[in-house]
Amino acid sequence: MPSVELRGETMTDEAGFHAECKHAFGFPDFYANSMDAWVDCLSYLRDEDAMTRFRLKPNEVLEIVVTNAALVKEAAPDLLEEISYCVAGINDRYEDYGEKPALKLVLR
Secondary structure: OEEEEHHHHHHOHHHHHHHHHHHHHOOOOOOOOHHHHHHHHHHHOOOOOOOOOOOOOOOOOEEEEEEEEHHHHHHOOHHHHHHHHHHHOOOOOOHOOOOOOOOOEEEE
C-alpha cells in the first residue's frame, strides 16, 4: 500500500498543513492552499491528471499517516476533524464513480 507521511509538528495551523501537504503529496505549483484544493487534488489519484506524485491502481489505497497527531489536535483541534471529514468525502466521491475508496487516514 502506498503511503505518505504528514509531519504533525509542521501542521500547527492551516498554512503549515497546506505547506506540508504540498510537499508530501507533490501538489502542483498552482495548488491554492485551501481545503477545496486539497480535496480536488486527492480526487484524481487514479487519473492521469498528475495532481499529486501518486498514481493509484484501481484497487489501491493511499495511506495518509499523520505523525504527532496529538500535537496537531492540541494546536489546531479543528484541523484533524476537517481532514477526516474531507477524506471521507473524497472516498464517497470515488464510490459515486463506481470505484473503491482511495484514502485511509492513520493518526499516530
